[in-house]
Amino acid sequence: MLKQITVFLENKPGRLLDVTGCLAESGINIHALSLADTTNFGILRMVVSDPEKAVAALKENGFMVKTTEVLAIAIGHTPGSLHKVLRELNAMDISIEYLYAFTSRHAAYDAIVILSISDRDAALARLESGGFPVLGDDLIDKLNEL
Numbered sequence: 001m002l003k004q005i006t007v008f009l010e011n012k013p014g015r016l017l018d019v020t021g022c023l024a025e026s027g028i029n030i031h032a033l034s035l036a037d038t039t040n041f042g043i044l045r046m047v048v049s050d051p052e053k054a055v056a057a058l059k060e061n062g063f064m065v066k067t068t069e070v071l072a073i074a075i076g077h078t079p080g081s082l083h084k085v086l087r088e089l090n091a092m093d094i095s096i097e098y099l100y101a102f103t104s105r106h107a108a109y110d111a112i113v114i115l116s117i118s119d120r121d122a123a124l125a126r127l128e129s130g131g132f133p134v135l136g137d138d139l140i141d142k143l144n145e146l
Contacts, residue, residue, distance in 0.1 A: 097117060100113075
């Protein structure tokens with residue numbers, strides 16, 4: 001499992017800028033992010049270089065923040081790579097709450113998909129037995145090396 005930071009933002013100009021400024025001042029690198037909006041607020045999800053330090057800095061600056069465990073799966077950066085993962089999850093009738101993906105400069109991980117799903121433990125076992133590399137918090141250490 002991988003730690004993801006979720007920040008709830010008021011839906012007004014400059015709030016994302018405030019988050020990125022806070023993280024920049026704290027020396028936190030953003031490896032991946034996803035931003036979704038609703039009528040009144042946005043939901044910013046991030047994988048960062050130092051989750052604990054990021055949470056502390058954001059809370060200190062008045063942001064509502066939580067940490068969530070998500071699955072991070074290394075997939076190939078080729079057509080059909082994501083489809084193979086989704087096919088395995090579908091075979092188990094596992095619902096995907098959300099996902100986002102990013103490419104990496106790390107030699108061992110071309111592309112990484114971040115998933116929040118209905119049954120993490122069952123999915124974890126199935127994906128690992130199916131040969132899909134499920135990454136943990138050590139992924140952040142590897143990304144920080146670059």
